[in-house]
Amino acid sequence: MVSNVSDKSYVDEEPLTERKTREEKKKVQKALLQSDVHSKSDKSPVTVADYGSQAIVSYVLEKELPTESFLLVAEEDSGDLRKENGQETVQRITELVNDTLVVEECYTAAALSTEDVLRAIDSGKSEGGSSGRHWVLDPIDGTKGFLRGDQYAIALALLDEGKVVLGVLACPNLPLTSFGANKQHSSESSNDKIGCLFFAKVGEGTYMQSLDGSSPIKVHISAIENPEEASFFESFEAAHSLHDLSSAIAKKLGVKAPPVRIDSQAKYGALSRGDGAIYLRFPHKGYREKIWDHAAGSIVVTEAGGVVTDAAGNPLDFSKGKYLDLDTGIIVTNQKLMPSLLKAVRESIQEKVSSL
Numbered sequence: 001m002v003s004n005v006s007d008k009s010y011v012d013e014e015p016l017t018e019r020k021t022r023e024e025k026k027k028v029q030k031a032l033l034q035s036d037v038h039s040k041s042d043k044s045p046v047t048v049a050d051y052g053s054q055a056i057v058s059y060v061l062e063k064e065l066p067t068e069s070f071l072l073v074a075e076e077d078s079g080d081l082r083k084e085n086g087q088e089t090v091q092r093i094t095e096l097v098n099d100t101l102v103v104e105e106c107y108t109a110a111a112l113s114t115e116d117v118l119r120a121i122d123s124g125k126s127e128g129g130s131s132g133r134h135w136v137l138d139p140i141d142g143t144k145g146f147l148r149g150d151q152y153a154i155a156l157a158l159l160d161e162g163k164v165v166l167g168v169l170a171c172p173n174l175p176l177t178s179f180g181a182n183k184q185h186s187s188e189s190s191n192d193k194i195g196c197l198f199f200a201k202v203g204e205g206t207y208m209q210s211l212d213g214s215s216p217i218k219v220h221i222s223a224i225e226n227p228e229e230a231s232f233f234e235s236f237e238a239a240h241s242l243h244d245l246s247s248a249i250a251k252k253l254g255v256k257a258p259p260v261r262i263d264s265q266a267k268y269g270a271l272s273r274g275d276g277a278i279y280l281r282f283p284h285k286g287y288r289e290k291i292w293d294h295a296a297g298s299i300v301v302t303e304a305g306g307v308v309t310d311a312a313g314n315p316l317d318f319s320k321g322k323y324l325d326l327d328t329g330i331i332v333t334n335q336k337l338m339p340s341l342l343k344a345v346r347e348s349i350q351e352k353v354s355s356l
Protein backbone atom coordinates (compact mmCIF):
# COMPACT_ATOMS: atom_id res chain seq x y z
CA MET A 1 0.00 0.00 0.00
CA VAL A 2 1.54 3.28 -1.06
CA SER A 3 0.88 5.68 1.79
CA ASN A 4 0.88 8.89 -0.18
CA VAL A 5 -1.32 8.33 -3.17
CA SER A 6 -1.84 12.07 -3.51
CA ASP A 7 1.62 12.32 -5.05
CA LYS A 8 0.42 12.52 -8.67
CA SER A 9 3.92 12.03 -10.09
CA TYR A 10 3.56 8.36 -9.16
CA VAL A 11 0.36 7.64 -10.94
CA ASP A 12 0.62 9.73 -14.08
CA GLU A 13 0.82 7.72 -17.25
CA GLU A 14 4.18 7.81 -18.97
CA PRO A 15 4.19 10.30 -21.85
CA LEU A 16 4.34 8.71 -25.32
CA THR A 17 7.82 10.07 -26.11
CA GLU A 18 9.28 8.66 -22.88
CA ARG A 19 7.64 5.35 -23.53
CA LYS A 20 9.11 5.26 -27.03
CA THR A 21 12.58 6.06 -25.64
CA ARG A 22 12.18 3.30 -23.09
CA GLU A 23 11.15 0.84 -25.79
CA GLU A 24 14.13 1.89 -27.92
CA LYS A 25 16.47 1.40 -24.95
CA LYS A 26 15.03 -2.06 -24.39
CA LYS A 27 15.66 -2.96 -28.04
CA VAL A 28 19.29 -1.86 -27.67
CA GLN A 29 19.56 -3.74 -24.41
CA LYS A 30 18.27 -6.92 -26.02
CA ALA A 31 20.63 -6.62 -28.98
CA LEU A 32 23.55 -6.14 -26.61
CA LEU A 33 22.64 -9.09 -24.51
CA GLN A 34 22.63 -11.80 -27.14
CA SER A 35 26.37 -11.72 -27.64
CA ASP A 36 27.15 -10.90 -24.04
CA VAL A 37 25.67 -13.84 -22.16
CA HIS A 38 27.84 -16.54 -20.64
CA SER A 39 27.17 -19.59 -18.54
CA LYS A 40 28.71 -20.09 -15.10
CA SER A 41 29.89 -23.41 -13.69
CA ASP A 42 26.47 -23.93 -12.03
CA LYS A 43 24.89 -23.39 -15.50
CA SER A 44 23.27 -20.09 -14.43
CA PRO A 45 23.65 -17.18 -16.86
CA VAL A 46 25.93 -14.20 -16.32
CA THR A 47 26.14 -11.18 -18.62
CA VAL A 48 28.44 -8.22 -19.15
CA ALA A 49 25.77 -6.28 -17.26
CA ASP A 50 26.18 -8.46 -14.12
CA TYR A 51 29.97 -7.91 -14.17
CA GLY A 52 29.67 -4.25 -15.11
CA SER A 53 27.14 -3.52 -12.38
CA GLN A 54 29.34 -5.24 -9.78
CA ALA A 55 32.40 -3.26 -10.94
CA ILE A 56 30.52 0.06 -10.79
CA VAL A 57 28.86 -0.44 -7.40
CA SER A 58 32.08 -1.73 -5.87
CA TYR A 59 34.17 1.12 -7.38
CA VAL A 60 31.72 3.83 -6.31
CA LEU A 61 31.26 2.44 -2.78
CA GLU A 62 35.00 2.33 -2.28
CA LYS A 63 35.37 5.90 -3.60
CA GLU A 64 32.51 7.21 -1.49
CA LEU A 65 33.59 5.46 1.72
CA PRO A 66 37.35 5.91 1.73
CA THR A 67 37.73 5.94 5.50
CA GLU A 68 35.85 2.73 6.20
CA SER A 69 37.59 -0.60 6.01
CA PHE A 70 35.74 -1.83 2.96
CA LEU A 71 34.42 -5.39 2.90
CA LEU A 72 32.10 -6.53 0.14
CA VAL A 73 30.38 -9.88 -0.36
CA ALA A 74 29.19 -10.01 -3.97
CA GLU A 75 27.95 -12.63 -6.40
CA GLU A 76 30.41 -12.36 -9.28
CA ASP A 77 34.17 -12.87 -9.50
CA SER A 78 36.70 -12.36 -12.26
CA GLY A 79 37.79 -16.04 -12.54
CA ASP A 80 36.27 -16.71 -15.98
CA LEU A 81 37.15 -13.23 -17.25
CA ARG A 82 40.84 -13.74 -16.51
CA LYS A 83 40.96 -16.88 -18.67
CA GLU A 84 42.45 -16.58 -22.13
CA ASN A 85 39.11 -16.33 -23.95
CA GLY A 86 37.80 -13.76 -21.45
CA GLN A 87 39.84 -10.83 -22.83
CA GLU A 88 37.24 -9.63 -25.31
CA THR A 89 34.50 -9.74 -22.68
CA VAL A 90 36.62 -7.76 -20.20
CA GLN A 91 37.22 -5.15 -22.87
CA ARG A 92 33.49 -4.91 -23.48
CA ILE A 93 32.71 -4.61 -19.75
CA THR A 94 35.37 -1.94 -19.35
CA GLU A 95 33.84 0.13 -22.16
CA LEU A 96 30.38 -0.18 -20.62
CA VAL A 97 31.69 0.72 -17.15
CA ASN A 98 33.53 3.79 -18.43
CA ASP A 99 30.53 4.91 -20.50
CA THR A 100 28.36 4.65 -17.40
CA LEU A 101 30.79 6.41 -15.07
CA VAL A 102 31.15 9.30 -17.53
CA VAL A 103 27.49 10.13 -16.94
CA GLU A 104 28.34 10.79 -13.27
CA GLU A 105 30.64 13.78 -13.65
CA CYS A 106 32.65 13.22 -10.48
CA TYR A 107 33.98 9.91 -11.81
CA THR A 108 35.31 11.11 -15.15
CA ALA A 109 38.87 12.05 -14.11
CA ALA A 110 40.49 8.96 -15.62
CA ALA A 111 39.02 6.07 -17.54
CA LEU A 112 39.31 2.73 -15.77
CA SER A 113 41.63 0.15 -17.30
CA THR A 114 40.63 -3.47 -17.76
CA GLU A 115 42.76 -4.32 -14.71
CA ASP A 116 40.93 -1.63 -12.64
CA VAL A 117 37.64 -3.21 -13.63
CA LEU A 118 38.79 -6.74 -12.77
CA ARG A 119 40.07 -5.46 -9.43
CA ALA A 120 36.76 -3.72 -8.69
CA ILE A 121 34.88 -6.94 -9.46
CA ASP A 122 37.16 -8.88 -7.14
CA SER A 123 36.63 -6.44 -4.25
CA GLY A 124 33.50 -8.51 -3.71
CA LYS A 125 35.41 -11.50 -2.38
CA SER A 126 34.71 -11.08 1.31
CA GLU A 127 33.08 -14.10 2.98
CA GLY A 128 30.78 -12.11 5.32
CA GLY A 129 30.16 -13.43 8.83
CA SER A 130 29.14 -12.22 12.26
CA SER A 131 31.78 -9.60 12.97
CA GLY A 132 32.30 -6.13 11.55
CA ARG A 133 30.51 -4.49 8.66
CA HIS A 134 30.02 -6.07 5.26
CA TRP A 135 28.36 -4.72 2.16
CA VAL A 136 26.37 -7.41 0.35
CA LEU A 137 25.71 -7.04 -3.38
CA ASP A 138 23.78 -8.85 -6.07
CA PRO A 139 24.73 -6.74 -9.10
CA ILE A 140 21.88 -8.19 -11.15
CA ASP A 141 19.43 -10.32 -9.24
CA GLY A 142 17.18 -12.28 -11.56
CA THR A 143 19.54 -12.46 -14.54
CA LYS A 144 17.02 -14.69 -16.33
CA GLY A 145 14.35 -12.01 -15.92
CA PHE A 146 16.81 -9.38 -17.16
CA LEU A 147 17.46 -11.47 -20.28
CA ARG A 148 13.74 -11.87 -20.93
CA GLY A 149 13.20 -8.11 -20.53
CA ASP A 150 11.15 -8.78 -17.39
CA GLN A 151 11.89 -8.01 -13.73
CA TYR A 152 15.34 -7.82 -12.19
CA ALA A 153 16.94 -5.90 -9.35
CA ILE A 154 20.23 -4.45 -8.22
CA ALA A 155 20.36 -5.37 -4.54
CA LEU A 156 22.71 -3.83 -2.00
CA ALA A 157 22.64 -4.32 1.77
CA LEU A 158 24.85 -3.55 4.74
CA LEU A 159 25.45 -6.13 7.47
CA ASP A 160 26.60 -4.96 10.89
CA GLU A 161 27.69 -7.80 13.19
CA GLY A 162 25.75 -10.21 10.98
CA LYS A 163 22.48 -8.21 11.03
CA VAL A 164 21.05 -6.37 8.03
CA VAL A 165 20.93 -2.65 8.90
CA LEU A 166 20.45 -1.09 5.46
CA GLY A 167 18.99 -2.25 2.17
CA VAL A 168 18.59 -0.71 -1.26
CA LEU A 169 16.72 -2.36 -4.12
CA ALA A 170 16.70 -0.84 -7.58
CA CYS A 171 14.05 -2.39 -9.80
CA PRO A 172 14.41 -0.78 -13.26
CA ASN A 173 11.45 -2.60 -14.84
CA LEU A 174 8.98 -2.45 -11.95
CA PRO A 175 5.98 -0.17 -12.55
CA LEU A 176 5.65 2.67 -10.04
CA THR A 177 2.06 1.79 -9.36
CA SER A 178 0.89 -1.65 -8.39
CA PHE A 179 2.08 -4.95 -9.80
CA GLY A 180 -0.45 -7.42 -8.51
CA ALA A 181 -2.75 -10.23 -9.51
CA ASN A 182 -4.64 -7.90 -11.83
CA LYS A 183 -1.52 -6.94 -13.81
CA GLN A 184 0.38 -8.97 -16.34
CA HIS A 185 3.93 -9.92 -15.41
CA SER A 186 5.71 -8.21 -18.26
CA SER A 187 6.62 -4.55 -18.04
CA GLU A 188 6.22 -4.44 -21.84
CA SER A 189 2.48 -4.71 -21.41
CA SER A 190 2.12 -1.81 -19.00
CA ASN A 191 1.69 1.88 -19.73
CA ASP A 192 2.75 2.82 -16.19
CA LYS A 193 5.96 4.69 -15.51
CA ILE A 194 8.57 2.12 -14.63
CA GLY A 195 11.67 2.05 -12.45
CA CYS A 196 11.50 1.96 -8.65
CA LEU A 197 14.07 2.39 -5.92
CA PHE A 198 13.26 0.96 -2.48
CA PHE A 199 15.42 1.69 0.55
CA ALA A 200 15.21 0.82 4.21
CA LYS A 201 17.34 1.57 7.26
CA VAL A 202 16.82 -0.39 10.45
CA GLY A 203 14.22 1.32 12.68
CA GLU A 204 13.36 3.96 10.06
CA GLY A 205 10.84 2.32 7.75
CA THR A 206 10.89 1.63 4.02
CA TYR A 207 10.69 4.24 1.28
CA MET A 208 10.15 4.10 -2.45
CA GLN A 209 10.97 6.61 -5.13
CA SER A 210 11.10 6.51 -8.89
CA LEU A 211 14.49 5.67 -10.35
CA ASP A 212 14.55 9.02 -12.10
CA GLY A 213 14.47 10.78 -8.76
CA SER A 214 11.00 11.70 -7.44
CA SER A 215 10.75 12.41 -3.72
CA PRO A 216 10.54 9.26 -1.60
CA ILE A 217 7.30 8.06 -0.06
CA LYS A 218 6.93 5.71 2.88
CA VAL A 219 5.47 2.31 1.96
CA HIS A 220 3.73 -0.37 4.00
CA ILE A 221 3.06 -4.04 3.58
CA SER A 222 -0.53 -5.16 2.90
CA ALA A 223 -2.82 -5.13 5.95
CA ILE A 224 -4.99 -7.95 4.58
CA GLU A 225 -6.04 -10.40 7.29
CA ASN A 226 -8.31 -12.65 5.27
CA PRO A 227 -6.22 -15.02 3.08
CA GLU A 228 -9.12 -15.26 0.62
CA GLU A 229 -8.37 -11.65 -0.35
CA ALA A 230 -4.61 -12.14 -0.52
CA SER A 231 -2.53 -12.72 -3.61
CA PHE A 232 0.88 -14.35 -3.53
CA PHE A 233 4.19 -13.94 -5.33
CA GLU A 234 6.57 -16.66 -6.39
CA SER A 235 9.50 -17.12 -8.77
CA PHE A 236 8.81 -16.77 -12.47
CA GLU A 237 11.20 -19.67 -13.04
CA ALA A 238 9.84 -23.07 -12.00
CA ALA A 239 13.48 -24.19 -11.66
CA HIS A 240 13.93 -21.70 -8.79
CA SER A 241 10.93 -22.58 -6.65
CA LEU A 242 8.43 -25.46 -6.35
CA HIS A 243 5.27 -24.05 -7.87
CA ASP A 244 3.23 -27.15 -6.98
CA LEU A 245 4.08 -26.78 -3.28
CA SER A 246 3.17 -23.04 -3.31
CA SER A 247 -0.08 -23.90 -4.99
CA ALA A 248 -0.91 -26.52 -2.31
CA ILE A 249 -0.12 -24.00 0.44
CA ALA A 250 -2.21 -21.27 -1.18
CA LYS A 251 -5.13 -23.67 -1.59
CA LYS A 252 -4.94 -24.77 2.05
CA LEU A 253 -4.83 -21.16 3.16
CA GLY A 254 -7.86 -20.26 1.04
CA VAL A 255 -6.05 -17.87 -1.32
CA LYS A 256 -8.29 -17.39 -4.36
CA ALA A 257 -6.08 -15.35 -6.71
CA PRO A 258 -3.67 -17.13 -9.06
CA PRO A 259 0.07 -16.80 -8.28
CA VAL A 260 1.86 -13.65 -9.45
CA ARG A 261 5.20 -14.79 -10.87
CA ILE A 262 8.01 -12.26 -10.82
CA ASP A 263 11.77 -12.64 -11.11
CA SER A 264 14.23 -11.43 -8.51
CA GLN A 265 13.98 -9.43 -5.29
CA ALA A 266 11.54 -7.14 -7.10
CA LYS A 267 9.10 -9.47 -5.28
CA TYR A 268 10.23 -8.05 -1.93
CA GLY A 269 9.91 -4.49 -3.24
CA ALA A 270 6.41 -5.07 -4.61
CA LEU A 271 5.40 -6.79 -1.37
CA SER A 272 6.73 -3.89 0.74
CA ARG A 273 4.19 -1.55 -0.88
CA GLY A 274 1.32 -4.02 -0.60
CA ASP A 275 1.05 -5.19 -4.22
CA GLY A 276 0.53 -8.71 -2.86
CA ALA A 277 0.40 -10.10 0.67
CA ILE A 278 2.50 -13.28 0.55
CA TYR A 279 5.78 -14.46 -1.00
CA LEU A 280 6.51 -18.20 -1.12
CA ARG A 281 9.92 -19.56 -2.13
CA PHE A 282 10.79 -23.27 -2.07
CA PRO A 283 13.98 -24.02 -4.01
CA HIS A 284 14.56 -27.52 -5.34
CA LYS A 285 16.44 -29.97 -3.14
CA GLY A 286 20.14 -29.23 -2.78
CA TYR A 287 20.00 -25.50 -3.67
CA ARG A 288 21.64 -23.25 -1.09
CA GLU A 289 20.32 -19.72 -0.79
CA LYS A 290 22.95 -16.93 -0.79
CA ILE A 291 22.80 -13.85 1.42
CA TRP A 292 22.91 -11.43 -1.54
CA ASP A 293 19.63 -12.88 -2.81
CA HIS A 294 17.70 -11.87 0.33
CA ALA A 295 19.58 -9.31 2.48
CA ALA A 296 18.31 -6.11 0.84
CA GLY A 297 14.86 -7.55 0.12
CA SER A 298 14.31 -8.79 3.65
CA ILE A 299 14.98 -5.42 5.33
CA VAL A 300 12.85 -3.64 2.71
CA VAL A 301 9.95 -5.91 3.74
CA THR A 302 10.52 -6.00 7.52
CA GLU A 303 10.88 -2.21 7.76
CA ALA A 304 7.58 -1.94 5.88
CA GLY A 305 5.96 -4.05 8.61
CA GLY A 306 6.35 -7.55 7.14
CA VAL A 307 7.83 -10.77 8.49
CA VAL A 308 10.44 -12.88 6.67
CA THR A 309 11.20 -16.38 7.94
CA ASP A 310 12.23 -19.82 6.77
CA ALA A 311 9.58 -22.51 6.37
CA ALA A 312 9.86 -23.41 10.06
CA GLY A 313 9.27 -19.82 11.20
CA ASN A 314 12.92 -19.03 12.06
CA PRO A 315 14.23 -15.57 11.17
CA LEU A 316 16.85 -15.55 8.40
CA ASP A 317 20.39 -15.58 9.78
CA PHE A 318 22.77 -13.47 7.69
CA SER A 319 25.73 -13.98 10.03
CA LYS A 320 26.93 -17.37 8.77
CA GLY A 321 28.92 -16.28 5.72
CA LYS A 322 27.81 -16.39 2.09
CA TYR A 323 25.02 -18.91 2.56
CA LEU A 324 21.77 -18.88 4.50
CA ASP A 325 21.18 -22.00 6.58
CA LEU A 326 17.50 -22.60 6.02
CA ASP A 327 14.76 -25.00 6.91
CA THR A 328 13.31 -25.78 3.45
CA GLY A 329 12.29 -22.40 2.07
CA ILE A 330 11.52 -18.73 2.65
CA ILE A 331 8.10 -17.28 3.41
CA VAL A 332 7.06 -13.66 3.73
CA THR A 333 3.82 -12.00 4.78
CA ASN A 334 2.34 -9.57 7.29
CA GLN A 335 2.22 -10.26 11.06
CA LYS A 336 -1.50 -11.13 11.06
CA LEU A 337 -1.30 -13.74 8.30
CA MET A 338 1.98 -15.36 9.40
CA PRO A 339 0.57 -17.87 11.96
CA SER A 340 -1.96 -19.34 9.50
CA LEU A 341 0.61 -19.24 6.68
CA LEU A 342 3.11 -21.17 8.82
CA LYS A 343 0.46 -23.76 9.64
CA ALA A 344 -0.45 -24.20 5.96
CA VAL A 345 3.25 -24.49 5.05
CA ARG A 346 3.91 -27.09 7.76
CA GLU A 347 0.89 -29.20 6.77
CA SER A 348 1.58 -28.99 3.03
CA ILE A 349 5.21 -30.02 3.49
CA GLN A 350 4.13 -32.96 5.67
CA GLU A 351 1.60 -34.06 3.05
CA LYS A 352 4.23 -33.78 0.32
CA VAL A 353 6.69 -35.89 2.31
CA SER A 354 4.15 -38.59 3.15
CA SER A 355 3.04 -38.82 -0.49
CA LEU A 356 6.58 -39.68 -1.65
Ligand SMILES: Nc1ncnc2c1ncn2[C@@H]1O[C@H](COP(=O)(O)O)[C@@H](O)[C@H]1OP(=O)(O)O
Pocket (backbone or CB within 6 Å): 044, 075, 138, 140, 141, 142, 143, 144, 145, 234, 235, 236, 237, 239, 240, 241, 262, 263, 264, 265, 283, 284, 287, 293
Ligand atom coordinates in the same frame (compact mmCIF):
# COMPACT_ATOMS: atom_id res chain seq x y z
N1 LIG B 1 18.46 -23.17 -9.14
C1 LIG B 1 18.11 -22.08 -8.50
N2 LIG B 1 17.17 -22.16 -7.52
C2 LIG B 1 16.80 -21.05 -6.85
N3 LIG B 1 17.31 -19.82 -7.09
C3 LIG B 1 18.25 -19.69 -8.04
C4 LIG B 1 18.68 -20.81 -8.77
N4 LIG B 1 19.61 -20.40 -9.65
C5 LIG B 1 19.77 -19.07 -9.47
N5 LIG B 1 18.95 -18.64 -8.49
C6 LIG B 1 18.86 -17.28 -7.97
O1 LIG B 1 17.53 -17.03 -7.58
C7 LIG B 1 17.26 -15.66 -7.73
C8 LIG B 1 16.19 -15.34 -8.68
O2 LIG B 1 15.21 -16.20 -8.43
P1 LIG B 1 13.79 -15.72 -8.64
O3 LIG B 1 13.80 -14.75 -9.75
O4 LIG B 1 13.20 -17.00 -8.97
O5 LIG B 1 13.39 -15.11 -7.31
C9 LIG B 1 18.43 -15.08 -8.28
O6 LIG B 1 19.17 -14.62 -7.20
C10 LIG B 1 19.12 -16.18 -8.95
O7 LIG B 1 20.41 -15.80 -9.08
P2 LIG B 1 20.88 -14.55 -10.03
O8 LIG B 1 21.18 -13.41 -9.09
O9 LIG B 1 22.06 -15.13 -10.62
O10 LIG B 1 19.78 -14.25 -11.00
Ligand SMILES: [Mg+2]
Pocket (backbone or CB within 6 Å): 044, 045, 046, 075, 143
Ligand atom coordinates in the same frame (compact mmCIF):
# COMPACT_ATOMS: atom_id res chain seq x y z
MG1 LIG C 1 23.65 -15.15 -10.98
Ligand SMILES: [Mg+2]
Pocket (backbone or CB within 6 Å): 138, 140, 141, 142, 292, 293
Ligand atom coordinates in the same frame (compact mmCIF):
# COMPACT_ATOMS: atom_id res chain seq x y z
MG1 LIG D 1 20.45 -13.22 -7.21
Ligand SMILES: [Mg+2]
Pocket (backbone or CB within 6 Å): 050, 075, 138, 139, 140, 141, 142, 143
Ligand atom coordinates in the same frame (compact mmCIF):
# COMPACT_ATOMS: atom_id res chain seq x y z
MG1 LIG E 1 22.87 -11.99 -9.62
